[in-house]
Amino acid sequence: MNCSLNHAYDVEMATRLLDPADTRVSHALADRGGLVVVDSGFHATHREELLTYLEARLPHLPTHTITISEEAKQLDTVLDICRQAQRRGLARRDVLVAVGGGVCCDVVSVAATLIRRGLPYLTIPTTLLAQVDAGIGLKGAVNFDGSKNYLGCFRPPTAVFVDPGFLTTLPEVELRSGMAEMVKIAMVRDADLLRELRRHGPSLLATGFRHPPDKGNALIERSIMLMLDELAQNPFEETELRRLADFGHTFSTRFEEASRWQLRHGEAVALDMALSGALSVELGMLPDRDFADLVLLLRDLGLPVVSPLVTHSAVREGVRAAVLHRAGRLNLVVPERGGTAAFVTEPSVLTSTVISRALERLTEAARRCQAALPSSSPVVSSA
Amino acid sequence: MNCSLNHAYDVEMATRLLDPADTRVSHALADRGGLVVVDSGFHATHREELLTYLEARLPHLPTHTITISEEAKQLDTVLDICRQAQRRGLARRDVLVAVGGGVCCDVVSVAATLIRRGLPYLTIPTTLLAQVDAGIGLKGAVNFDGSKNYLGCFRPPTAVFVDPGFLTTLPEVELRSGMAEMVKIAMVRDADLLRELRRHGPSLLATGFRHPPDKGNALIERSIMLMLDELAQNPFEETELRRLADFGHTFSTRFEEASRWQLRHGEAVALDMALSGALSVELGMLPDRDFADLVLLLRDLGLPVVSPLVTHSAVREGVRAAVLHRAGRLNLVVPERGGTAAFVTEPSVLTSTVISRALERLTEAARRCQAALPSSSPVVSSA
Numbered sequence: 213m214n215c216s217l218n219h220a221y222d223v224e225m226a227t228r229l230l231d232p233a234d235t236r237v238s239h240a241l242a243d244r245g246g247l248v249v250v251d252s253g254f255h256a257t258h259r260e261e262l263l264t265y266l267e268a269r270l271p272h273l274p275t276h277t278i279t280i281s282e283e284a285k286q287l288d289t290v291l292d293i294c295r296q297a298q299r300r301g302l303a304r305r306d307v308l309v310a311v312g313g314g315v316c317c318d319v320v321s322v323a324a325t326l327i328r329r330g331l332p333y334l335t336i337p338t339t340l341l342a343q344v345d346a347g348i349g350l351k352g353a354v355n356f357d358g359s360k361n362y363l364g365c366f367r368p369p370t371a372v373f374v375d376p377g378f379l380t381t382l383p384e385v386e387l388r389s390g391m392a393e394m395v396k397i398a399m400v401r402d403a404d405l406l407r408e409l410r411r412h413g414p415s416l417l418a419t420g421f422r423h424p425p426d427k428g429n430a431l432i433e434r435s436i437m438l439m440l441d442e443l444a445q446n447p448f449e450e451t452e453l454r455r456l457a458d459f460g461h462t463f464s465t466r467f468e469e470a471s472r473w474q475l476r477h478g479e480a481v482a483l484d485m486a487l488s489g490a491l492s493v494e495l496g497m498l499p500d501r502d503f504a505d506l507v508l509l510l511r512d513l514g515l516p517v518v519s520p521l522v523t524h525s526a527v528r529e530g531v532r533a534a535v536l537h538r539a540g541r542l543n544l545v546v547p548e549r550g551g552t553a554a555f556v557t558e559p560s561v562l563t564s565t566v567i568s569r570a571l572e573r574l575t576e577a578a579r580r581c582q583a584a585l586p587s588s589s590p591v592v593s594s595a
Numbered sequence: 596m597n598c599s600l601n602h603a604y605d606v607e608m609a610t611r612l613l614d615p616a617d618t619r620v621s622h623a624l625a626d627r628g629g630l631v632v633v634d635s636g637f638h639a640t641h642r643e644e645l646l647t648y649l650e651a652r653l654p655h656l657p658t659h660t661i662t663i664s665e666e667a668k669q670l671d672t673v674l675d676i677c678r679q680a681q682r683r684g685l686a687r688r689d690v691l692v693a694v695g696g697g698v699c700c701d702v703v704s705v706a707a708t709l710i711r712r713g714l715p716y717l718t719i720p721t722t723l724l725a726q727v728d729a730g731i732g733l734k735g736a737v738n739f740d741g742s743k744n745y746l747g748c749f750r751p752p753t754a755v756f757v758d759p760g761f762l763t764t765l766p767e768v769e770l771r772s773g774m775a776e777m778v779k780i781a782m783v784r785d786a787d788l789l790r791e792l793r794r795h796g797p798s799l800l801a802t803g804f805r806h807p808p809d810k811g812n813a814l815i816e817r818s819i820m821l822m823l824d825e826l827a828q829n830p831f832e833e834t835e836l837r838r839l840a841d842f843g844h845t846f847s848t849r850f851e852e853a854s855r856w857q858l859r860h861g862e863a864v865a866l867d868m869a870l871s872g873a874l875s876v877e878l879g880m881l882p883d884r885d886f887a888d889l890v891l892l893l894r895d896l897g898l899p900v901v902s903p904l905v906t907h908s909a910v911r912e913g914v915r916a917a918v919l920h921r922a923g924r925l926n927l928v929v930p931e932r933g934g935t936a937a938f939v940t941e942p943s944v945l946t947s948t949v950i951s952r953a954l955e956r957l958t959e960a961a962r963r964c965q966a967a968l969p970s971s972s973p974v975v976s977s978a
Contacts, residue, residue: 291670294739298745303923304920304921326747362681364712365712448713536686
């Protein structure tokens with residue numbers, strides 16, 4: 213049997229998306245029924261705005277609010293959505309609409325995969341992390357029995373609308389977490405974006421992405437373009453399991469599991485990027501000065517670079533899990549000179565000595581720049 | 596983003612598949628790890644044969660036996676498989692192998708969809724129903740909160756091996772259920788196959804598909820080719836929701852739900868085919884004599900044509916559910932003259948009068964041929 217499928221979809225920058233006069237979302241629904249799944253975090257701050265919009269443009273759409281966190285990123289949350297869809301009699305071409313952060317987009321895409329063997333869905337990511345990463349791709353997942361993202365799917369959304377206006381009310385700790393994903397894609401793809409993040413990141417963080425004017429939108433759009441370009445090369449990860457976009461996502465999984473989901477995703481990614489940078493120096497692939505710049509940038513963005521979770525055994529455990537997930541290869545992404553990266557394919561390269569030295573280098577670098585670590589996260593501490 | 600995918604897979608007729616000298620399955624695994632999920636029904640009759648084969652050819656593969664029935668076709672059964680995969684450390688390219696009936700193949704394909712966002716899987720269907728229908732396609736599903744197949748997926752297997760030798764030990768009630776799917780595909784696609792089923796069906800049923808010699812294999816192979824040809828036209832049901840292979844699968848879902856999974860799938864399909872035939876006569880699309888032939892064939896194959904479950908309200912409920920599932924259209928498949936069929940698109944065509952007359956016609960036809968109904972099924976009775 214042969215069939216050829218086209219999985220194109222648009223990610224649209226869409227300011228003032230919930231203006232009652234705006235028709236972008238309602239046009240995308242095109243008279244179909246559906247269910248709007250709203251993240252309680254967004255609901256708390258934008259309830260009136262969302263309800264006014266729906267009342268004006270999509271009065272027939274019911275809403276279902278879910279309270280989610282990485283801890284609640286479980287199949288039960290997906291099944292709650294499935295049950296709502298069943299009770300409200302959603303038809304085969306009706307649409308799930310995700311309005312929320314990365315976890316909300318993740319669980320909605322898994323629900324959309326399963327309900328009636330697949331409903332269309334569209335996402336309106338409302339956090340920075342979702343807007344530049346988790347809410348714009350085609351992967352969804354939930355944690356299972358302590359394993360992060362063990363159950364999931366590949367399912368392209370129908371459309372994605374990104375409104376940076378939502379960021380003005382986002383807590384800074386959330387913005388920092390999203391910023392980690394922007395650093396990630398800049399480190400492996402774009403020296404210019406990296407420079408821009410160094411220059412404007414702290415101000416954007418402090419002002420809910422309002423200052424400098426226009427920089428917020430521009431840097432988000434650039435991050436999205438790079439991310440989509442990475443995805444487009446191998447959207448279903450069928451041809452191979454090497455992805456530059458996995459920078460910061462090899463050991464972070466283990467750190468999140470070990471923290472029992474107390475560590476934010478972006479914080480775990482920051483820890484992983486710093487560690488991968490140190491490993492890259494040890495392997496002779498990154499100059500020490502570039503590593504110091506990375507540590508400094510993460511510090512300036514209020515992201516952690518060291519933690520009691522980053523241990524020799526956690527690194528080894530992370531290697532083991534990555535090899536299972538990447539079909540026998542490690543495929544660790546390590547940064548090289550500004551805006552480029554390479555893969556460490558063989559797990560044997562990371563000898564016990566290399567790991568120990570990298571951990572020492574990391575501790576020393578953190579000490580040198582006296583990284584200002586967020587006090588909000590109980591599992592993150594300075595060296 | 597654009598990507599083009601090729602979803603070809605082979606369904607291979609494979610007699611003596613579990614001969615320890617046979618390398619077809621082990622070649623398909625190609626040195627990968629995996630997990631063999633075995634239907635307890637098959638396990639009971641072929642345990643030694645299967646274990647001897649695995650010992651000889653795939654000694655590293657663990658097995659996981661599941662006890663399943665339509666009643667146990669739930670997400671929990673899928674999650675048991677996911678848990679086994681997790682505990683046994685299956686890697687991203689490792690393979691799930693389904694050895695069993697349609698429900699076993701169904702739950703394995705859902706598990707393969709979810710685990711690590713997708714593992715490859717192959718199926719070895721061991722019942723007639725699975726060999727000609729449920730185990731050879733790319734759809735998997737489980738029931739959810741009383742709704743049949745509410746949660747599921749489209750996921751092509753890597754390969755399918757069909758060994759009719761397994762049928763020699765299959766209980767006749769299981770053979771009859773599979774025969775219903777052969778009648779289904781013959782009715783809508785192939786007058787020759789229909790004639791062959793009339794002529795040889797009862798003998799094949801009585802002899803575990805051994806007599807007449809070679810007829811069993813030939814008719815199974817023909818049924819598979821027709822089914823795959825239907826699937827290939829629209830494998831993911833994206834272009835439209837009209838499928839000839841849905842003949843007998845519009846009201847049957849409702850009958851199965853109403854029986855609380857006591858009715859066998861093939862029995863429900865037989866009831867639906869007889870009902871759809873009667874509706875077709877009422878709509879002037881099928882000569883009464885052809886309808887009588889269909890009822891007679893089902894009777895000769897020991898399949899039910901009437902039941903207390905086939906009521907006016909069940910028909911209306913079936914129409915309502917089908918319209919939801921087929922995005923606003925009914926798309927009821929109704930048989931026309933031998934080996935062809937048409938679609939009833941608009942639900943309004945099935946007026947209360949049409950339904951009532953069809954039900955009367957059905958009762959009368961059943962009475963006339965004094966349908967010999969299987970006594971094993973508590974919810975099936977003669978008119």
